[in-house]
Amino acid sequence: MIYDISFIHPVRMKSIYLVIAVIIIALMVSPIMSNAGTVNAGTSNHGSAISVNNYVNKLQNVTTPPSTFPTVKYYYGNDKSCTITTSQWTSIFTNVFDDRSIIAYNFSSNSTQYLIVFDITYQGLNPYGVEYVNALSHTGNLSKTNELKAFWKTANETSLVSGYTNWKALSAGAFPGFSWSKPKILPNYLTEEYVGAMVAVVVSVFVLYFVFNRRK
Structure with missing residues (x-):
């Protein structure tokens, strides 16, 4: 019709x-x-699939970081080495990641801030943590100057947060070593x-x- x-x-x-x-x-x-506003689910550094909801649940279970962090040894120069212990990790965070003139987002108020470099279990380094330590090995021993140099060496490298460099991910409140980490500040x-x-x-x-x- x-x-x-x-x-x-x-x-x-x-x-x-x-x-x-x-x-x-x-x-x-x-x-x-x-x-x-989409955040894609990704994989952890262990290769297992993890969703944003699972990520939130895991962080709720990790209320505080452990009292000690993994000890990481790296080499620099011809035959020199340096060991990053718990006290050195704390110093790195004070000198670099908690400096608001470098990173706009205040990670120091977040009990899980050490996930910037460690995996979800705090037993090893995540991909960004590996990048950072590798940058230290090309910089020298541990000092505030070298720790900052290592940070800037990796700042503009592509993070696992889709569309963000390491520095931009951190400034937006996301963990650059995890693809499922959601930026908290809208770019x-x-x-x-x-x-x-x-x-x-x-x-x-x-x-x-x-x-x-x-x-x-």
Whole structure:
């Protein structure tokens, strides 16, 4: 059966077209809005799949870090070596990761801040921790100057947090060594995407209104 729609008033037809156009624009914009806050589940440094929910549950079980951290030995120069013990790890965090002039996010208020370098069990290093210690081996012995140099050597390397370098991940409150870690601070470019999408919708509505309502 074929329906004759010629009886619909032209103004109403224009309104219908406008509504359809707005719906189409909204459907085009919605992926941008939804993907902006998406965090993909990834794998831990042990290779096992872990979801964001499991990550949250695990962190709830790790209320405080252990009293001692793994001892890590690295080599530098020709035949020199340096051992990072618990006291040295504490010093590294004080000199580097807790310095707000370097990292905007305040990790020191988070009991799990040592997951910046350690795995979820605190028994070994995560991928970023390995990168950092490797950078120390190309820098020298432990000192505040060398610890900072090692940090900047790895700062612009790609982190496991999708779309972030190590430094940007840390500044956003995410652990760069875990792909499932969720940034806690919305980056400026995502804010711009939200604003840009909304502006595009508003401008499109006005343009379509004048196009469909212009005088013949």
